Amino acid sequence: MSKQLSTKFGDYGGMYVPELLIPALDQLEQAFLNAQQDPDFQQEFKSLLNDYAGRPTPLTKTRNLVSNPKVTLYLKREDLLHGGAHKTNQVLGQALLTKRMGKTQVIAETGAGQHGVATALACALLGLKARIYMGAKDVERQAPNVFRMRLMGAEVIPVNAGSGTLKDAVNEALRDWSASYQDAHYLLGTAAGPHPFPTIVREFHKMIGEEIRAQILEKEGRLPDALVACVGGGSNAIGAFADFIDTPEVQLIGVEPAGKGLHTHEHGAAIAKGTKGILHGAYSYIMQTPEGQIEESYSVSAGLDYPAVGPQHAYLHDIGRATYESVTDEEALNAFQLLARKEGIIPALESSHALAHALNMADAAEEETLIVVNLSGRGDKDLAHVQQFLKGDTHNG
Amino acid sequence: MDRYAQMFQRLESEKQGAFVPFVTLGDPDVETSLAVVEALVAGGADALELGIPFSDPIADGPTIQKSAIRALEKGVTPRDCLAIIHRIREHHKDIPIGLLLYSNLVLAPGIDEFYRLAAEAGVDSILIADVPIREAEPFMAAAKTHGIQQILIAPPNASQATLQQIGELSSGYTYLLGRAGVTGTETAADMPASDLISKLHDVGAAKPILGFGISKPEQVKAAIEAGAAGAIAGSATVKIIEQHLDDKAMMLTRLSEFVAGMKSATNK
Ligand SMILES: Cc1ncc(COP(=O)(O)O)c(C=O)c1O
Numbered sequence: 001m002s003k004q005l006s007t008k009f010g011d012y013g014g015m016y017v018p019e020l021l022i023p024a025l026d027q028l029e030q031a032f033l034n035a036q037q038d039p040d041f042q043q044e045f046k047s048l049l050n051d052y053a054g055r056p057t058p059l060t061k062t063r064n065l066v067s068n069p070k071v072t073l074y075l076k077r078e079d080l081l082h083g084g085a086h087k088t089n090q091v092l093g094q095a096l097l098t099k100r101m102g103k104t105q106v107i108a109e110t111g112a113g114q115h116g117v118a119t120a121l122a123c124a125l126l127g128l129k130a131r132i133y134m135g136a137k138d139v140e141r142q143a144p145n146v147f148r149m150r151l152m153g154a155e156v157i158p159v160n161a162g163s164g165t166l167k168d169a170v171n172e173a174l175r176d177w178s179a180s181y182q183d184a185h186y187l188l189g190t191a192a193g194p195h196p197f198p199t200i201v202r203e204f205h206k207m208i209g210e211e212i213r214a215q216i217l218e219k220e221g222r223l224p225d226a227l228v229a230c231v232g233g234g235s236n237a238i239g240a241f242a243d244f245i246d247t248p249e250v251q252l253i254g255v256e257p258a259g260k261g262l263h264t265h266e267h268g269a270a271i272a273k274g275t276k277g278i279l280h281g282a283y284s285y286i287m288q289t290p291e292g293q294i295e296e297s298y299s300v301s302a303g304l305d306y307p308a309v310g311p312q313h314a315y316l317h318d319i320g321r322a323t324y325e326s327v328t329d330e331e332a333l334n335a336f337q338l339l340a341r342k343e344g345i346i347p348a349l350e351s352s353h354a355l356a357h358a359l360n361m362a363d364a365a366e367e368e369t370l371i372v373v374n375l376s377g378r379g380d381k382d383l384a385h386v387q388q389f390l391k392g393d394t395h396n397g
Numbered sequence: 398m399d400r401y402a403q404m405f406q407r408l409e410s411e412k413q414g415a416f417v418p419f420v421t422l423g424d425p426d427v428e429t430s431l432a433v434v435e436a437l438v439a440g441g442a443d444a445l446e447l448g449i450p451f452s453d454p455i456a457d458g459p460t461i462q463k464s465a466i467r468a469l470e471k472g473v474t475p476r477d478c479l480a481i482i483h484r485i486r487e488h489h490k491d492i493p494i495g496l497l498l499y500s501n502l503v504l505a506p507g508i509d510e511f512y513r514l515a516a517e518a519g520v521d522s523i524l525i526a527d528v529p530i531r532e533a534e535p536f537m538a539a540a541k542t543h544g545i546q547q548i549l550i551a552p553p554n555a556s557q558a559t560l561q562q563i564g565e566l567s568s569g570y571t572y573l574l575g576r577a578g579v580t581g582t583e584t585a586a587d588m589p590a591s592d593l594i595s596k597l598h599d600v601g602a603a604k605p606i607l608g609f610g611i612s613k614p615e616q617v618k619a620a621i622e623a624g625a626a627g628a629i630a631g632s633a634t635v636k637i638i639e640q641h642l643d644d645k646a647m648m649l650t651r652l653s654e655f656v657a658g659m660k661s662a663t664n665k
Contacts (some may be wrong), residue, residue, distance in 0.1 A: 161462060
């Protein structure tokens with residue numbers, strides 16, 4: 001066996017799962033380590049990313065969005081990736097690992113449906129059978145994505161338990177996996193969960209940051225002052241940050257969903273308002289009661305509606321390498337509309353959180369500032385939901 | 398001698414295996430739960446395995462999930478659960494009482510404090526469903542400090558290295574998984590588990606009690622014939638609570654009958 005990866009980021013992370021799942025996680029770690037050393041695997045992954053998914057994605061300088069002349073704002077256009085969000089990157093990587101392990105089925109959870117769509121497309125392409133757990137509430141608010149997944153041959157299983165959102169979909173996927181690990185890979189969709197998922201997901205998304213570095217150097221001749229990404233479980237953010245962690249002059253900013261406000265209970269800001277604990281196999285910041293029961297999160301954006309955060313973000317927060325801010329539903333909805341009107345780009349509600357924070361920074365900037373926002377996905381999936389909101393109908397399922 | 402060792406010694410002399418029912422504490426409410434546990438003991442339970450309800454029980458199937466929800470909807474807290482155990486312990490000095498729960502409930506008050514409170518309530522063993530051996534160190538240290546036995550799980554897919562660790566570290570009993578998957582009677586335990594049982598014996602593990610997918614006396618009999626020291630039935634027991642929520646007297650009668658039926662299958 002080649003050497004094992006570290007299972008923790010400081011105190012965070014780990015493998016807090018039933019003993020039964022340990023062999024499956026060890027097998028995954030081994031397959032990943034071997035694949036990272038295998039030029040054929042790397043070649044196949046790269047060619048799928050480039051020729052199928054459309055990498056590299058552009059880095060677009062906004063023209064009209066920012067009124068402060070001292071500020072230059074770029075968008076990393078993961079919205080243009082096949083599937084409509086960054087999710088496709090790491091899904092292709094894990095789908096290849098699934099085949100490498102000789103497994104024929106894929107289990108996934110999805111919130112916004114973007115990870116489900118990415119999983120469905122990769123499984124259609126690579127001949128894998130996909131079953132995707134989705135909270136019943138999310139099935140409702142992300143209906144177009146449910147149809148997309150089904151069109152591409154995936155089975156979508158609504159989860160009614162608990163809050164009927166992402167957290168409950170993860171629970172159900174883990175339960176399925178504990179009975180099916182021999183033939184099925186659990187293709188976890190964010191940089192959370194037990195080791196080795198946070199590491200694998202980061203490594204399979206880190207081209208986002210590598211491309212940003214090369215593109216901004218080419219366009220501006222310097223690195224950005226700040227890199228801003230939304231944080232649900234943390235995959236698009238860690239993919240954008242990874243290449244810059246050892247470049248301290250670039251400020252890394254994660255944006256959590258403040259929902260109806262951090263003073264309410266209706267938000268999903270695990271770092272800002274949560275406490276340390278274990279959810280879904282990892283020790284991290286989570287939203288919980290004093291007794292340790294997990295609290296339900298809330299966000300207008302299904303993809304950020306998760307009461308925990310990936311362990312590496314908890315670590316980056318504690319050591320001060322990244323800062324974590326939050327943005328309300330209302331601010332995100334405003335940014336959503338503003339980008340559509342000013343630049344002709346309709347962002348995902350998730351990504352609108354990152355954008356909203358960048359716009360707040362831009363308003364406040366007194367010096368020359370170069371900001372890159374990771375525009376993690378496009379907003380097609382959110383149109384009906386946003387339309388409802390804008391009609392003044394605040395019913396959100 | 399600890400209560401599990403005493404129990405196994407007694408059973409040995411009576412030529413019997415152990416039958417251990419599981420229920421979620423506080424299901425359907427604190428007072429009924431106390432009566433439920435009394436009914437299990439009255440039916441002839443050799444030991445008790447008691448769950449603390451958790452919001453996100455990833456190792457549990459629908460039946461035990463629902464029992465946790467019933468308790469949580471009544472506002473049952475871990476402290477309420479330990480208070481129930483305290484009351485049971487006052488009436489039953491010798492019966493081994495095991496706690497089965499999830500790691501975040503242990504972390505909330507602090508690992509050491511949780512084990513201290515559990516020991517004070519009269520708990521003999523703790524099994525944490527989402528703490529595998531490789532994460533168990535701080536939990537086992539607290540267990541040692543407070544005289545509690547940390548129960549380890551032997552899954553059917555355990556590697557030789559894992560079995561070796563169970564041999565070194567297990568105490569009380571070893572929770573032998575009858576099959577992969579989550580709790581529930583939807584899928585029966587695979588029998589016989591004799592291969593895994595003899596491997597556990599070879600590494601010197603604490604006596605194995607078979608759980609997951611056990612709902613019938615024949616399965617208890619088969620488990621004991623395969624060399625297990627006993628059997629645990631969770632979902633099947635909890636199902637009886639679920640089926641008689643509007644008739645508590647019937648619930649308690651049926652629970653005692655169920656335990657008696659399962660217990661009668663433990664003769665060697
Ligand atoms: C477009 C988009 N951005 C962000 C997220 C949040 O996930 P993560 O924090 O893993 O990037 C999602 C999740 O569904 C998404 O669809």
